[in-house]
Amino acid sequence: MKPLTHLVPSAEALPARPSGGTLTTVRPDGSPHVVTVRFTWDADAGLVRVLTIDTTRKARNVLGAPGGRAAICQPDGFRWITLEGTAALSAEPHAVREGATRYLARYGTPPPNPPGRVVIEIAVDRVLGIH
Template sequence: MAINPSQPSAGFLSFWREYHLCTLTTPRLDGTPHVVPVGATYDPQAGLARVITRKDSIKVANVLAAGPSGARVAVCQVDRGRWATLEGVATIATDPDAVAEAERRYAERYRTPDANPDRVVIEIALTSAMGRV
């Protein structure tokens, strides 16, 4: 079921506020998918999904390898028969304010993250969403 990521239903948004681990799919240089578990947050007002991670992670390298215009990615979560996917273009944010905002949102959904001077944010500018919640 297609969903406008900037105007989600209450149920879709609620599902993204529950504690669920997600998967992030990024493209490798050879085009094959790299899928890893992550914590992700969804901000429909900003049109973003965010993933905090280390600057030396493979997922960051995959996004950076796509160039300055970003990489097409998907972040998904599932809970039994309920599922949701957010798709968009990922870029890497290193600005301290962007990192702090992503950490704040992560803490709301999961737990307060440990301090990490190597932390960056994968910001996904959302283009589409789908799911069954």
């Protein structure tokens, strides 16, 4: 599927707010792995970015299933949005730096910078929600 590069205005407001969401990836046994994360939405690139460490379950799930799917869901009272797409893991310094820059802009504080930091990038091609 082709990544989305924009959302309708009512949906765009949700991932712009400094809230967390739940990231769903798929474990090797096919079961869902759901974890609360902070994330950013890059409307121009159609990407969700999640900073993490390379040894986490979510990172290993993405790395172990090239071209696999992932979703981020952000609730806001009775409104919610889910951004879904193909996930990839990157340790490239420019990609991690872009994730950290966007994190700082969204949350107002720099993200943790532990050894092994990587970024999960989800090329969003499906949006669900009540917004």
